[in-house]
Amino acid sequence: MLATESVSLLLLSLLSSLFHCEHSLAFSLKNCTILYSENPNNVSVTCAERHLTAIPDDIPGNAVLLNLSSNHILNISRMDLRGLSKLEALYVKYNWILQIDNGTFADLVELKVLDLGENSLTALTKNMFQGLSKLETLSLNSNIISFISPVVFQPLVMIRSVDLSHNFLHQITDIDHIIKLPTLQHLIITHNNFTSFQSDDLHVNTSNLLVLSLDSVKKFSITRDIFPHLQSLDLRGWTRNIQWVVSNKTFLRSLTRLHMSETSLNFEVYKTILQTTYSLQEFQMDNIKKWIDDGLIDVACQIHSLRTVDVRNSEIHTIKENMLQSCSNLTELNLSSNHIESVADNALQSMTQLRSLILQNNYLSKLPVDVQGLTTLEVYDLSINDISELYCPYFWNLTSLTILDLSHNRISYIYECVFENLNNLKILNLENNKILSFIKTFNDKLQTLEFLNLRNVDIMDFIQGDFHSLSSLQYLDIDLHECVSVDEGGFEGLDNLQILYLLGDNYFYDHFNGLSNLSTLILNVVSSQPHNSSEQRDKPFSNLPRLKELVIKVHKGYYDISKDVLSGLTSLESLRTEAYFMGSLHPDTFKHTPQLKGLTITYSELSVLTSDVFLPIPNLMMLDLSNNKLRSLDFLAEAKLPALRWLNVSDNELFVISEAVIQSLPGLTYLDLSANLLTCECSNYGLIQWIQSSKQTQVVNAHQYTCVFPVSQRGNKFLDFGFDSCWIDAALLCFLFSSSLVVLTLLASFIYHFLRSHLTYAYYLFVAFLYDNKRRKKGIPHSYDAFVSYNVHDEAWVCGELLPELEGQQGWRLCLHHRDFEPGKPIVENITDAIYNSRKTICVISQHYLQSEWCSREIQMARCCQHLCPCTQ
Structure with missing residues (x-):
């Protein structure tokens, strides 16, 4: 049985080596991992951060996503990605790629996303993107590209987004053929060496571009209507004054979003830019503290279509009365990540349409009074400030409020009247405060609340009925680990709660009564x-x-x-x-x-x-x-x-x-055995062969497993362990030897008991045959004319009648056993010598002869020599 098992394992080993070589069947990859997915058609492979210098050759042919980011790959050849016809996303960012052969991506006919950012590419050559007819997103940021072939983008008939930021392009004509692409919607060309961006330098009549991110240039000139669909313009990073020329406001008629930053631009340049965007709806500014006091926000708000203003990181300490006086049409105002300490009493009074106010990450120590009059407010974010007290009338007029974020403040107590009239509030975040209890805080209030975050709130008392009125609540995150007293049934009333995150010590109480839908x-x-x-x-x-x-x-x-x-x-x-x-x-x-x-x-x-x-x-x-x-x-x-x-x-x-473990899991597709004490011995032979041959189960990072035992193998690769010694198994040899010895002993005993005479006879027949052949080859003459084989009972007839006739009358010389056999010699040897020393053998056949054992042997030996002469008495 063991021998049969060994042969089976050998065949399995040979089959596994064949499967291992087949590109599309490799499953336990050498340097990559197939991410687990319930969908067998969604095969995602990650090889990120594996110190690879080349693309592995065992990527499954049915992979739809391949991540090769953060490695040391220098080149990509035509054969590296061959056969990956189902790939939809390829990420090769953060490598050292210098060269990509023409036609490398020819087989990637389904690819939609290609990220080659953070590499060392210097040029985009003619046929580099051949075959990428379905590509939609291409990232080439942070390379050293200075040359782009005029036809390199022609195969990209479905491209929508291209990122060429942080490269070494010098002239706007380098991107002329990119802007011409009819499907292109998003183009990022920031941080290049462009000196100007002028429509006269572009040989395109109309572009379908929707989003353009542009680096600082000396001149921005649009004298033709080439961007009729442009919706978003990102001018962040402009660090010098420019000549802004837009000869007709209608050339930017579709522009609804403008994002600017830095402080080096002249105030008049900002004004000029804003005055050419009469349809602007969203204006975002970063790091422009220099022009805040000069009224830049007010200038922006004079655009009647403007609805959103986002000013961050601009070190605004106080929101003054005149800062937002023209912003009556705004619906969203974001002043997060500034240094705001106070808000003037009338600073917000003109913003009668405001729906979202974000004051996150500032230094406010008290609630801005002017907000009480913003009856249209729906989103109010005061997180990451220094607010310690919530007074009752503050929120009473905010009846439209749906989201309120007061997290990361110093609030220690909430009066029971604070949340009155917030009948539409759905999300309330009180995370990271010092609130000790919620006695009557929510009683008969916030009946529409769906989300409540009380994580890292120092609740001391958890009283039954605190949340009884929050019948619409679906998500609750609460911290009870500082509680001194905990009432059982504290969550009663939360009939629609779906998700509960509970941080605490003693939750093994009857806390969960009433949570039947959780x-x-x-x-x-x-x-x-x-x-x-x-x-x-x-x-x-x-x-x-x-x-x-x-x-x-x-x-x-x-x-x-x-x-x-x-x-x-x-x-x-x-x-x-x-x-x-x-x-x-x-x-x-x-x-x-x-x-x-x-x-x-x-x-x-x-x-x-x-x-x-x-x-x-x-x-x-x-x-x-x-x-x-x-x-x-x-x-x-x-x-x-x-x-x-x-x-x-x-x-x-x-x-x-x-x-047995492996065979008991027929549906297994993902197995992680890493960081175990695997032993490299014959006992794991079946596991290694299964890992290498399985087409169904991926053993994650199996090629990185190392031997722990025995000590002589420690540190060696688990899958590289040789099983030559397993074929010479001492136990198997002992079994075979002992079994053979027993069988031979039994066989010898049987033969000796039942067949020993037959074997003796067969032996002498064989010897006689050899002796006769030897005499014939040497030409030795016979000593007798005939050997007479007879029974002792027929001796009288032989001597009285046969002998006188043949020797007397015919002159023959006969060999008779009673006269010519050598005394003392074994009878069988005498018979053999007599037969082979005689030309013929005469058998005197009688009733006694046929019953004699020795006579039977004599006639058999004579027949073997083929010179038998029968004679009947």
Whole structure:
């Protein structure tokens, strides 16, 4: 049986070598990883940050995404990407690419995204992009491109976006053939060496460009209507005064968005630019503190179509009364990331149509009073400021407010009247404040609220009924780990809550009453202590019949987990735990979760698991047991998990993976065995052959696995281990030798007992045959004319009648055994000599002769010599 198994393994090895060479069948890639996906047609391969100097030759032919970013690739040849006809996205940024051969991308007929940014390309040659007829997005930023072939973009008949920023292009004519592309909508050419951008230098009548990002130039001149569809113009990075010439405002009639930055431009240049954009709707400015006090925002707001102003990083300390006096038509104002400390009382009074006000990341210590009159306000962001108090009337007139962000402030208390009249509020963010309690804060208020974030809020008391009126709430993120008192049933009333993120210590109470529609529960346990057992505390989730996803992360300490801890979770599909099921799992742990499809148990010091644990969850598709202390996967052999697709057992103490485990998982497509104590011995032979030959299961980074045992193999590649020694197995040899010895002993005993006389006879026949052949070859004459073979009972007839006739009358010389046999010589040898020393053998056949054993041997030997003369008495 072992010999047969060895032959099978040898054939498997040969087949695996054939499969390994086939480009489209490679699965355990040498330097890349196939990202897991439920869709078998969505094969995404990442080779990022692998120190590659060339594109690997084992990329699967059905890959749709390939990421080769952050490597050391110098060149891409025509053969490197051959056969990848299904590829839709290729990322090769952050390499050292100097050269791309013409026709390299010819096979990539489905490619839509190509990113070659952050490389060392100097030129775009004639046929570089041949075959990319479906390409939509091309990134060539941060290279050293100074030459572009006039026809290089012709194959790109569907191109929509091109990024050529941070290169060495000198003349605007270098991009003339790009702007001509009929499908091009987005062009980025910032940070090049252009000195001017003039329509007269472009040999194009009309461009379909929608977005243009342009670097600083000395002259910007549009004297022809070549950009009738241009919607967005990005002029960030302009560091010098320019000559701005737009001879007719209608040439920029479609421009709705303008983005500018820096402070080196003359104020009059800003005004000139704004005056040529009469349809502008959105104006964004960065780092323009020099011209804020001179009224640049007010100048922009004089454009009647303007609706959005975004001014960031401009060191505005105070919003003065006249700063926004012309901005009555604005609907969105973003003044984030400035140094705003105060807002003048009448600074916002003219903004009667404002719907969004963003004051994020400033130094406000109190609420701007003027905001109380903005009755149209829908989005209000005061996050990352120094606000410590919310007073009651402040929000009363903001009845249209839907989003309120007060996170990352110093709010310690919220009066029960603060949120009155906010009848349309849907999102409230109070993260990172010092709020101690919410007694009556939400009572009969915020009945339309859907999202509430209370993460990192120092709640001291969690009182039943605090959230009773929030019947529309769907998402709640709450921190209870600082609570001194926690009432059971604190979440009662949240009938429509879908997602609950709970940070705390003692959540094993009847907290979850009333959450009958909860679908996702994320428990982040800062410090947990053992509890006194009770039926309710042993079954904390029994009131969550619709929960589909449960995440439990324990930071330190752990509970003595009850076997019924998951009781009631009949709809649970995903369970992720960290440092929770410490040490072991009860066989009945998952008997209440028959629908479970994804299971993660990490950092739990699991060393032994039994197959009984997994028998209640046969539909399991994803299993993560990484970062434990497992020494064997044999429990999977009998776990009956036919649907398992994804298995991660990395960072354990696995030595050997048996073939029984592999064969028990017929649906497995993804396996991670990295960071284990794999041994390079014959016991892992089947695993290595399976890794190399499997066309279904990807063993992630298998070619990087190293041997840990034995010491002589430590550090060597696991898949490079040679199995020559496995063919000379000492145990196998001992088995074969002992078996052969037993069989030979039995056979010898049988032959000796039953066939020894026949063997003796056959031996002498053979000797006689050899002797006769030898005499014939040497020509030795016979001593007798005939040998007479007879029975002793016929001796009287032979001597009385036969002998006188033949010797007396005929003159023959006969050989008779009683007269001519040599005394003392074995009878068989005498017979043999007599036969072969005689020309003929005369057999006197009688009844006694036929019954004689020696006579029978004599006649057989005579027949062998073919000179038999029968004679009957």
